[in-house]
Amino acid sequence: MPITEGIERVLRRLETRGPLDDGDRAAVRGLPLQPKTLEPAAYLVREGEPPEMCALLLTGFAYRHKVTGDGERQIMSVHMPGEFLDLQNSFLEVADHNVQALTRCEIAGVPVAALRKLAEDHPRVGRAMWIETLVDAAIFREWIVNVGRRDSISRISHLLCEFALRLEAAGLAQDHCYEMPMTQEQIADCTGLTPVHVNRVLKELGRMGLIDRQKRSVSIVHWDRLQQIGDFNTRYLHLEVGGPTNLASAR
Amino acid sequence: MPITEGIERVLRRLETRGPLDDGDRAAVRGLPLQPKTLEPAAYLVREGEPPEMCALLLTGFAYRHKVTGDGERQIMSVHMPGEFLDLQNSFLEVADHNVQALTRCEIAGVPVAALRKLAEDHPRVGRAMWIETLVDAAIFREWIVNVGRRDSISRISHLLCEFALRLEAAGLAQDHCYEMPMTQEQIADCTGLTPVHVNRVLKELGRMGLIDRQKRSVSIVHWDRLQQIGDFNTRYLHLEVGGPTNLASAR
DNA sequence: CTCAGAAGCTAATCCATGTTAGACATTATC
């Protein structure tokens, strides 16, 4: 994907979080960008290292994770094209988690210093980026609930619903049909389950007629029922933040 | 607690996240504050409602939680004096979770509009508040790991360690001894366990000689071992963000 | 075409934690 297209996509995304003026837009377009392609499993940031670049995800998927003392991985979020990958780390001294490519990714790297300057000189852009991180945090919170208080069927149903909506928002899915970018083992690491059990549950969801799968392609047959079983409510995704309402409330 | 003392405490906290100048400080001191006392279990924000006030916690404890479809509660974070309670909601249209008083609390309410204006007119203050929300998010991420991939002993040990350090940072604990502000049922809601099992684990930690309890007062006898069992690493708390280093890297 | 390595899938067994139900202690209330 051409890098200018990527930046326009990000601009559109930021503008849903709050109004920007021409100067703001020019500043975003003027960011020094360094295009790069990452192979699957390449690290963008490692826990314990100081963040130097903030990446904008142009194509492909990436994820955040930590590894516990006895080697178990927990995935904390999955990111889709159009999202910033490192706002969570860029304003802190040391990264507290890993960010890794899930699939092959095209990214545009921005030096952290440039990003900090952008936020300082253009408060509206800063605010929009801030809101992006708040939405990330809202998703983290929902995942705490998912992993803490739902049983395995609900957890996986919830994840499938979340992916459907976020992929649709990114223009990568329609009619609740999409290509799941993760292996069953990675789904297990998202949901705090074992791969064996993820397999059982996916089979069960198929048997119940709620989803249709072949390989990684998922088609949600009964959205309403899956949503209900997954205790899924879109509110936490904050898909409709911004726009006129937000503009008004900002004054 | 006098409200001016509260605001000075918050200012000090913000200044650890990045340098402020006199104008910034004056703007923070000039915020319209509305003191209020909340009884235990009083709601500050309810899921689904638009946030109107952002509260600064002066004394007491508060927590964020959600309730699942079948009535199970999951606590997502606990807040200590000196912290903002609502930055997570104030810049979004609708609250996606509840914020509730854990103990009796004294708070100072700030209208959301005033806070937004402060962030816009004083980018350094905005940045410090942003970083506060990023640290919240770092704690959310660690809780996903805690609840997703650690067994019950580790989970509770981890929680006890986190509380020790955060309470010490707030000046409410010394030498790893403190008053736990939660019932065992609430600890269960933090860790995704049942109250019965929390009780078992606390007993076990006592039997192992790692902690000493009487009622709610906790004294961590073997910090190193508890930290190890809880797979606890302070990094995610970002206690040392800011200071000279941060100042330098911001230029 | 063949082989190696991923990923998907399955069955048998086990155990960490949940469930249920209640005793006991403390504090607050009338």
Added chain:
DNA sequence: GATAATGTCTAACATGGATTAGCTTCTGAG
């Protein structure tokens, strides 16, 4: 100073999901 409400603690039993140990299918490399 009885009563209720809340929190702590315990035991007996149940179970959801983990563990272990494969087999199968697919894909890509050579």
